[in-house]
Amino acid sequence: MLNYRVIALIRRELREKLLSKAFILMTVLLPVLMFGIFGVQTFIMSFESEKSIIEIVATSEIIAENLESVIGESSFVKDSTIIPIISSMSKMEFDNYIKSKERDLLSEKITGIIFIPESALIDKRVKYYSKTPKNLRLLERIDNPINQVLIERYFQSKNIPTEELKYARLSVDISSFKVSEGEEIKEEGYGNLILAYLFSFLLYLSLIMMGSMVMQTVIQEKSNRIVEVLLSSVTSKELMIGKILGAAITGLLQMAIWLSPVILVASTSWFMLPENLAIDITFLQVAYLLVNFFLGLLIFVGLFATVGSIFEDPQDAQSGMWPVMLLIMIPFFISISMIENPSNPVAAIASMSPFAAVIVMPAKMAMIDVPLWQVLVSTLVNILTVMAIFPIAGKIYRVGIMMTGKKPSWIEVIKWLKYKY
Amino acid sequence: MVGLEVKNLSKSFGNLKAVDNASFSVPEGSIFGLLGRNGAGKTTTIRMMMNIYMPDSGEITFGGIKAGPDFNSKVGYLPEERGLYKKMKVLETLLFFAEIKGKKGRNVTRLAKEYLKKFDLADRMNSKIETLSKGNQQKVQFISTLLHDPEVLILDELFSGLDPINTNLMKNVILELKERGKIILFSTHVMSFAEKMCDHIAIIDSGKIKLNGSLTDIKAERSQRNISLNYKGDISFLRNNSMIENISDYGNSVGIKVKEEKHIQELLKLLVDNNVEVNKFDANDISLEDIFIDTVGQEVAQEVKDA
Numbered sequence: 001m002l003n004y005r006v007i008a009l010i011r012r013e014l015r016e017k018l019l020s021k022a023f024i025l026m027t028v029l030l031p032v033l034m035f036g037i038f039g040v041q042t043f044i045m046s047f048e049s050e051k052s053i054i055e056i057v058a059t060s061e062i063i064a065e066n067l068e069s070v071i072g073e074s075s076f077v078k079d080s081t082i083i084p085i086i087s088s089m090s091k092m093e094f095d096n097y098i099k100s101k102e103r104d105l106l107s108e109k110i111t112g113i114i115f116i117p118e119s120a121l122i123d124k125r126v127k128y129y130s131k132t133p134k135n136l137r138l139l140e141r142i143d144n145p146i147n148q149v150l151i152e153r154y155f156q157s158k159n160i161p162t163e164e165l166k167y168a169r170l171s172v173d174i175s176s177f178k179v180s181e182g183e184e185i186k187e188e189g190y191g192n193l194i195l196a197y198l199f200s201f202l203l204y205l206s207l208i209m210m211g212s213m214v215m216q217t218v219i220q221e222k223s224n225r226i227v228e229v230l231l232s233s234v235t236s237k238e239l240m241i242g243k244i245l246g247a248a249i250t251g252l253l254q255m256a257i258w259l260s261p262v263i264l265v266a267s268t269s270w271f272m273l274p275e276n277l278a279i280d281i282t283f284l285q286v287a288y289l290l291v292n293f294f295l296g297l298l299i300f301v302g303l304f305a306t307v308g309s310i311f312e313d314p315q316d317a318q319s320g321m322w323p324v325m326l327l328i329m330i331p332f333f334i335s336i337s338m339i340e341n342p343s344n345p346v347a348a349i350a351s352m353s354p355f356a357a358v359i360v361m362p363a364k365m366a367m368i369d370v371p372l373w374q375v376l377v378s379t380l381v382n383i384l385t386v387m388a389i390f391p392i393a394g395k396i397y398r399v400g401i402m403m404t405g406k407k408p409s410w411i412e413v414i415k416w417l418k419y420k421y
Numbered sequence: 422m423v424g425l426e427v428k429n430l431s432k433s434f435g436n437l438k439a440v441d442n443a444s445f446s447v448p449e450g451s452i453f454g455l456l457g458r459n460g461a462g463k464t465t466t467i468r469m470m471m472n473i474y475m476p477d478s479g480e481i482t483f484g485g486i487k488a489g490p491d492f493n494s495k496v497g498y499l500p501e502e503r504g505l506y507k508k509m510k511v512l513e514t515l516l517f518f519a520e521i522k523g524k525k526g527r528n529v530t531r532l533a534k535e536y537l538k539k540f541d542l543a544d545r546m547n548s549k550i551e552t553l554s555k556g557n558q559q560k561v562q563f564i565s566t567l568l569h570d571p572e573v574l575i576l577d578e579l580f581s582g583l584d585p586i587n588t589n590l591m592k593n594v595i596l597e598l599k600e601r602g603k604i605i606l607f608s609t610h611v612m613s614f615a616e617k618m619c620d621h622i623a624i625i626d627s628g629k630i631k632l633n634g635s636l637t638d639i640k641a642e643r644s645q646r647n648i649s650l651n652y653k654g655d656i657s658f659l660r661n662n663s664m665i666e667n668i669s670d671y672g673n674s675v676g677i678k679v680k681e682e683k684h685i686q687e688l689l690k691l692l693v694d695n696n697v698e699v700n701k702f703d704a705n706d707i708s709l710e711d712i713f714i715d716t717v718g719q720e721v722a723q724e725v726k727d728a
Binding site for chain 2: 008009011012016221225227228229230232233234402
């Protein structure tokens with residue numbers, strides 16, 4: 001199968017694809033774009049965490065004192081992202097005080113002033129004065145210690161032991177554990193969920209991109225009449241194999257470039273990820289992902305090449321490729337839906353069905369522990385799909401590339417299968 | 422010595438019989454012309470020879486061996502509808518086409534550069550194909566059929582769209598290859614080229630081979646009692662003359678067949694006596710164009726009669 005003719009064809013495809021502007025742009029730009037979005041977010045977040053001066057005014061002196069000690073313990077005070085200034089004064093004094101501080105608030109010398117009135121001990125209502133009062137991140141941080149102090153103060157008069165107070169103060173903390181065979185039960189973060197999203201998206205993008213690239217070259221060869229020259233040297237089967245392998249290698253390379261940051265993060269300790277974002281992926285899984293992706297490329301690039309061979313005009317081909325697009329898009333949406341409930345039955349079936357297995361199984365694997373037999377069945381289904389579609393696709397391709405003139409109907413295409421060419 | 426042989430080749434597309442039991446052979450070191458009108462079945466025959474179309478029946482042999490993929494790599498093929506990768510560079514294109522024929526390396530590169538020089542394209546070596554003129558693209562395509570040093574050249578409508586200088590250039594290259602013992606088969610509907618270049622011809626019409634053999638033999642056989650005449654004046658008086666077997670008017674020349682050898686001199690005298698200005702009077706000669714129209718035309722007449 002891999003004779004010198006096929007190798008020459010693959011080399012030409014690679015030279016053309018790898019050096020094409022579209023490929024370079026997509027390969028380099030996509031990670032830059034993705035990391036760029038993350039980067040911009042962190043950058044923006046780093047601004048607000050620079051230094052916020054928050055004044056906390058309580059009418060009760062005891063509350064002010066308690067706050068001083070509780071807030072002093074908080075991490076955000078220790079790393080001085082928030083500098084609290086705590087004082088106590090009466091409501092009337094505060095009304096004057098806030099007026100005198102108006103300029104500081106407007107110039108953002110002080111980020112905000114929190115006022116805890118006496119009534120807070122009954123209804124837990126506090127007031128926040130700021131130029132930007134909807135600073136959720138900041139308030140989220142500060143409301144915990146205030147709550148703590150208020151609870152303590154409230155129950156102090158009720159003679160309840162501090163142990164029990166501690167319990168009352170706790171909020172429910174759900175830790176997720178991933179149960180997998182043979183391994184110890186591990187705490188599970190969001191890392192793999194993000195990975196599943198990311199990989200589904202990249203798979204979807206890459207299959208469509210490689211597929212339509214090949215479709216374009218097939219159409220180009222057909223409409224430029226190069227195909228006849230080629231067929232005088234190579235068989236249509238060799239031509240098709242060369243094209244598909246050329247695209248598959250290109251796609252694999254692109255995916256490897258895209259995934260290398262993820263693999264680097266997962267396999268080395270060079271980058272510190274927060275614990276709940278830890279990625280749990282083994283080398284074997286990466287290998288599986290690439291094999292699966294390769295099979296997927298064979299299937300879908302093959303289908304796109306076949307569609308390309310039917311048409312002479314790129315616009316006709318655009319409308320003719322929807323059946324193939326659906327075969328990619330439906331599994332993609334199943335993968336995405338699985339993120340809400342990884343064990344949904346549609347996904348379970350799809351992960352072992354022809355065409356869908358390529359896209360659904362990797363996403364499923366990232367989220368739940370899939371039994372080995374299912375992975376093997378899915379891979380087998382993919383291999384069988386390749387073997388089943390290629391004789392048909394090859395036949396249509398053989399007839400299609402030499403057909404010029406009128407745009408054929410689907411019925412005519414089916415008739416081609418009976419042609420002796 | 423027999424080189425390339427086509428035996429009982431047939432191909433139908435639906436109800437249309439594009440090629441019907443076609444057979445002919447091309448000896449080594451000769452130039453063969455496959456002649457026919459547009460749509461006669463030339464391209465289909467050639468595509469079957471190149472294994473681009475699968476024949477319904479029949480086979481192609483080269484040197485007595487049935488043609489397979491190995492045969493294809495020994496052939497240089499120029500299809501009627503030319504095509505090159507527009508974005509590829511000239512030299513790159515040539516090397517690619519040689520590579521899929523199994524030839525690569527320094528020698529091929531050197532040869533490619535030699536050919537480019539010969540065809541006055543040396544300075545365009547690294548230009549993209551799309552920047553070349555149509556004629557230059559044709560030349561690149563022609564070189565790509567030669568570069569792997571083929572045993573057989575199959576050229577479909579070689580001279581279409583070429584200027585006289587380039588036509589001459591290619592003609593010389595072809596004659597040179599013939600000298601080196603290669604087989605050259607080309608299809609054309611331009612008879613004057615075929616007449617000058619071909620050793621052997623086959624005339625194909627409606628998918629059937631009507632005439633096949635060495636051009637000299639065919640001419641000798643057909644030219645007896647035949648006069649090729651160019652004239653000014655009126656020759657209608659010949660129509661009912663008892664010594665004339667038939668007259669074919671080809672526009673700029675007239676083919677006249679007389680019943681007996683001795684009538685040739687009588688005909689000339691008759692023309693002079695009737696004040697016809699004779700520009701050319703070729704006895705025992707027939708042009709390929711005459712043969713072609715005679716062969717194909719008869720069939721058309723026959724078809725009309727049958728219908």
